[in-house]
Amino acid sequence: MSLLFHINPVSGDCTNTTLKLFDDQIQAIQKSVRTIVTDEFCNQKNAPVGFHAYMGSTKTIAKGVVWVYDKVVTNTHNAYSATTGKFTTPEQGLYTFSYTTLSDPGQWSHAALYVNGKIRSWQVVNNTGGKSQWLTCSNTAILLLQKGDxxxxxxxxxxxxxRGLYSDFSGAKIN
Structure with a gap:
């Protein structure tokens, strides 16, 4: 970000007219800076695409049912839905996704990352350990996606x- 501006020098006596012109120039500069900052950093349309969410409570979920990570930490472009558990790509590009699962003792999970209904990545937690053994499994996938996937x-x-709080799902556009 760069900002170039020029203030005309004032010579002679400072009159109300000269001070008014100087004040107008300062206000124009402030408006320009405010516009640049708002456009570049505050508008979600210019923000990088990304989301991060986790499960707020422990859940038992049937085979094939979408896992809903209901506690959203980051969600630019509102591309992730905490209601449906689905992320819809707002732009074409290369994306990275990460998902982590914590299984309770004696429990299994076979998480899969789906794109348009097809598995693109998977993980398994086979937690047949003792009564106080919890297992975590993570996976990351980098995928070239189209807008609307x-x-x-x-x-x-x-x-x-x-297990809630320890199971999460994240994604971000790389380029």
Missing amino acids: VVHVADHVTAATI
Whole structure:
């Protein structure tokens, strides 16, 4: 970001007219700076595409049902829905997605990352350990997506019990 401006020098006596012109120039500069900052940093349309959400509570979810990460931390462009658990790409590009699952003792999960209903990445937590053993599994995928593609996580093998607060889903456009 750069800002170039010029203030005309004043010579002679400072009159109310001269001070008014100087004040007008300062106000114009402030307006320009405010516009640049708002356009570049505050408008969501110019913000990078990205989201991060986690499950607020422990859930048992049936096979094939979309996992809803209901606690949203970041969600530029409102592309992730905490109601449906789906992310819809607002722009074509290269995206990275990460999903982490914590399973309770004796529980299984077979998370899969779906794009338009097709599996593009998967993970498995086979937690047959002792009564106080929790297992975490994570995966990351980098995918070239088109505008409007829909991405979500679901178990592709069986019902899954997913530990809240420790299971999350994130995505961001790389370029």
